Amino acid sequence: MSADDLRGRFGGLLDRDVTLVLAVLGAVYLAYVLAGVAFGYGLRGQLNSIANLTFYIGVFGMLALALNLHWGYTGLFNIGIVGFMGIGVYVTALVSKPPVAQGGAAQVGGLGLPLGVGMVAGVVVAGLFGLLVALPALRLRADYLAIVTVAFSEIIRFTMMSRTFQSYTVPDTIDLTIAGVQLFSFDPTADTIGLGGGGGLILNYPDPLEALLRTLFLWEPYMGFVGFVQRTLIPNNPKPVIDGLLYGVLLLVGVGLFYLLLSRTGKSPFGRVLKAIREDEDVANALGKDTDRFKLTAFVLGSALMGLGGILWYSSRGSITPPSFRPNITFFVWIALIIGGAGSNTGSFLGGAIFAGVLYEGPRYVKNLVETAFELGDAPRNFGEAVAAFGSLDPVPFILYTLDSVSQLRLVIMGVVLIWLMHNRPEGLLGHRKETASSIDLSRPSGEDASKAATAADGGENR
Amino acid sequence: MWGTRPRRSGREVVNVLYVDFTRYFEECYHVSISETYVRYRRTLGEDPLAIGVVLVALWMAWALVSGLWTGGIRVSSLASLVWDGLLRGLIIGLAGIGLSMTYSILNFANFAHGDYLTSGAFAGMATSYLIAGIGENSVGALLLVGAGGSVFGGAIGIGITTSPIAVVLGALVAGVSTIALALLIDRFVYKPIRDESGIALLITSIGVAFALRYLIQFVFGAGVRGTTAAGSVPRINVPAFDGTFRITAHDASLIVVAGGLMLGVHLLLQRTKLGKAMRAMSDNEDLARITGIPTERVIRTTWIVGAGLTGVAGYMFVLWKGTLGFNDGWLLLLLVFAAVILGGIGSIYGAIGGGIVIGLTASVSVVWIPSEFGRAAAFMVMIVILLFKPEGIFSGRTTA
Numbered sequence: 046m047s048a049d050d051l052r053g054r055f056g057g058l059l060d061r062d063v064t065l066v067l068a069v070l071g072a073v074y075l076a077y078v079l080a081g082v083a084f085g086y087g088l089r090g091q092l093n094s095i096a097n098l099t100f101y102i103g104v105f106g107m108l109a110l111a112l113n114l115h116w117g118y119t120g121l122f123n124i125g126i127v128g129f130m131g132i133g134v135y136v137t138a139l140v141s142k143p144p145v146a147q148g149g150a151a152q153v154g155g156l157g158l159p160l161g162v163g164m165v166a167g168v169v170v171a172g173l174f175g176l177l178v179a180l181p182a183l184r185l186r187a188d189y190l191a192i193v194t195v196a197f198s199e200i201i202r203f204t205m206m207s208r209t210f211q212s213y214t215v216p217d218t219i220d221l222t223i224a225g226v227q228l229f230s231f232d233p234t235a236d237t238i239g240l241g242g243g244g245g246l247i248l249n250y251p252d253p254l255e256a257l258l259r260t261l262f263l264w265e266p267y268m269g270f271v272g273f274v275q276r277t278l279i280p281n282n283p284k285p286v287i288d289g290l291l292y293g294v295l296l297l298v299g300v301g302l303f304y305l306l307l308s309r310t311g312k313s314p315f316g317r318v319l320k321a322i323r324e325d326e327d328v329a330n331a332l333g334k335d336t337d338r339f340k341l342t343a344f345v346l347g348s349a350l351m352g353l354g355g356i357l358w359y360s361s362r363g364s365i366t367p368p369s370f371r372p373n374i375t376f377f378v379w380i381a382l383i384i385g386g387a388g389s390n391t392g393s394f395l396g397g398a399i400f401a402g403v404l405y406e407g408p409r410y411v412k413n414l415v416e417t418a419f420e421l422g423d424a425p426r427n428f429g430e431a432v433a434a435f436g437s438l439d440p441v442p443f444i445l446y447t448l449d450s451v452s453q454l455r456l457v458i459m460g461v462v463l464i465w466l467m468h469n470r471p472e473g474l475l476g477h478r479k480e481t482a483s484s485i486d487l488s489r490p491s492g493e494d495a496s497k498a499a500t501a502a503d504g505g506e507n508r
Numbered sequence: 509m510w511g512t513r514p515r516r517s518g519r520e521v522v523n524v525l526y527v528d529f530t531r532y533f534e535e536c537y538h539v540s541i542s543e544t545y546v547r548y549r550r551t552l553g554e555d556p557l558a559i560g561v562v563l564v565a566l567w568m569a570w571a572l573v574s575g576l577w578t579g580g581i582r583v584s585s586l587a588s589l590v591w592d593g594l595l596r597g598l599i600i601g602l603a604g605i606g607l608s609m610t611y612s613i614l615n616f617a618n619f620a621h622g623d624y625l626t627s628g629a630f631a632g633m634a635t636s637y638l639i640a641g642i643g644e645n646s647v648g649a650l651l652l653v654g655a656g657g658s659v660f661g662g663a664i665g666i667g668i669t670t671s672p673i674a675v676v677l678g679a680l681v682a683g684v685s686t687i688a689l690a691l692l693i694d695r696f697v698y699k700p701i702r703d704e705s706g707i708a709l710l711i712t713s714i715g716v717a718f719a720l721r722y723l724i725q726f727v728f729g730a731g732v733r734g735t736t737a738a739g740s741v742p743r744i745n746v747p748a749f750d751g752t753f754r755i756t757a758h759d760a761s762l763i764v765v766a767g768g769l770m771l772g773v774h775l776l777l778q779r780t781k782l783g784k785a786m787r788a789m790s791d792n793e794d795l796a797r798i799t800g801i802p803t804e805r806v807i808r809t810t811w812i813v814g815a816g817l818t819g820v821a822g823y824m825f826v827l828w829k830g831t832l833g834f835n836d837g838w839l840l841l842l843l844v845f846a847a848v849i850l851g852g853i854g855s856i857y858g859a860i861g862g863g864i865v866i867g868l869t870a871s872v873s874v875v876w877i878p879s880e881f882g883r884a885a886a887f888m889v890m891i892v893i894l895l896f897k898p899e900g901i902f903s904g905r906t907t908a
Contacts, residue, residue, distance in 0.1 A: 122707060181557065181895050187707055188617045189894050192845050196887040199842060207880035376714055383711065427655040428727045429648035453722045453730075460718030464697055467712040471704070 062391045073402035080410050089279050096289030103296025104358040106397035109381040110303045111350035117387035119343045120323035122187040124375050128198030129171045129348045130355025131370040137167035137356050141250040153212045153239040160256045171352020172345045179344040205367040211242035245366030253361050308390050319343050380463050386473025408455040412448045424449035584751030589872045597867025598766040602821035604847040604859035606814025612790035612854030613810050616709035620716035622841030628819025629826040632682025639674035640664045655728050661735035668761045679823045686819025690811045725834040732833035758828045790854050846890035852900025
């Protein structure tokens, strides 16, 4: 095999990855635009719908990539993702909320530091909690690790909800005086601080997007652009729409950075050890690698990235409440990863995009489409009334009830898709491309060609 | 040489082999029994976590004793917590038997187990509603367990004393329908991928859990409903030193049902070949198969026993606490896992004992910590057990 041949093959692979990603994204976006046309959306509605879709593609893509570091590369079965996300965004809120409590007596303040500091703190603390979980738990078998991590994420949620941590009154000055000598005096700006209990926290810090643009001195040009759009394209209040779009684009940039970081990590000597641990930890250990250390590092890095994912998901939401951090989100990310194929970074992102576009947001669009296409009345209140109409051979109430319950049925569909995938395609879309631990290609050239053909076929049909 | 060697009896050969093997093992791994003991002591000496656990235990004992001494903790309220924890533990243990059996025989952690419990509870309650309320209410509303507030359990008088037939039949239907559901799911979901790894099966079971839980919500609605005529359940107040604690008829029926079923499973596994076959399968499935054990039939029996107990546990849980929601089983699942891990996977006695320990932990821990963290305390107990004794505290005693 000549060097040219090899280079050509690499180029081809790269091309195909880019094409595949673009094809999948293109198809999803096209479907949403067409749905928008069917709904009779104007430009504003279309842009809103696209911004929303981009947001979910971004967050699920990021979280799936972070999970891929845990499961796809290292073989760590973490089902406590939502715990790390929650830690990230709660710490960000605590650090960045303004010190003076606003929004009524029930609300607590924060430290009032800039949002950037808060985000860094959130990521660091999520990583530290990753360390806290990983230090003892990494000795465990995969299924035990799973149970420990999901229990951890529930403990985090109980803590968010608890009255005990709801609010603390911060003393005006904190003095540390020993034997008459004042060692330390600190005047905290915060009045009250806490996790807000069941009511959650109002995120009354400056809008993240605005804070970012102001830091980059792009706020004035951005407002100018918004004004331009208002004059030419969308006359009434275009700012939220443009904000949403810009935030979505920034999330996609974030996904790109995640991808670069993780594929560089994966190809580094460090990443090769991780893959070796996934294949056979004992062998990696026997070859002189301190596998515990490698697992620990990988777990902490992945947890920190999950914290960042949580921050980017929730910090622009206006408020956060503990019920948002139920284990369901963890399983969503898992389904996304399994759709895409654990072990492949491209696959992880694709899985995130397909999950967000088809399974997460799709059912709602289908419901709206059906409701737009047919003039339907009100849905029955419960399953009984829906089924009762079958007595008079009238399926419409049942269909209406089904459409009305689409948010629950969406989860049923996810469950069935997960079962189907585990039966028929456990390696996911691109999982057969799982990177092996060796740095050189071990497969026979003919076998390689066959697997390439399979890739192309998948890219064509599995959308 | 070989010819002069004296012949040994079978038992002697075994003994020699055993001694040889022990020596070989010790030479290979440089350990001996006494060394293991020393290592345990060293772990305790070096591991900060172990010290932490011991310190926490000491602090808890001190806080309890001083609380009781000064009157900060009332004996009657402590007794009430213990009683509540015991009953909760019986439910967790009953549900845990099934989880433990499938975990050891099919070799995967079934995350859908909690939703089997919910299914049983709904099927059983629908039956009870139908029997207790037929004639005055529409059949549909009764079968949907009063979805959307169409019928109320209190109004039709669900309770062991007010409608005993409805309750007994409800419990039976809960068990039978959960068995049917488990067998159906096994046939179409787990059987085709029986030979896959435990992790693949675990992920699949998460899919089953999702589908089942939200189908239940689709059919029965999202609301949490009251299911029993809580006011008319007979109760007695048991005096306890500085007050009283309450025992209701539903407490008693829970104890009777759970105790009876646990005894039944014990006899079933002790007196029949089934228990032996199950042990053989959980040790080594291939070996069991070539020894002539009908593995598929054992698996089916496992599902039948496990799911039956789980369904009844779900029904008794709902009867006992008096409310029913589609999330009940999922919320209980992690506690059931904690119980099974605590008791040692595969051991039904471990599941029962672990269930009671976990139930007591979740209830009684509020003496020391805020009540929101009762379940968190139970999870912490599980995590500590996993770290120090992952084979469980009742290890060595597997199924039957």
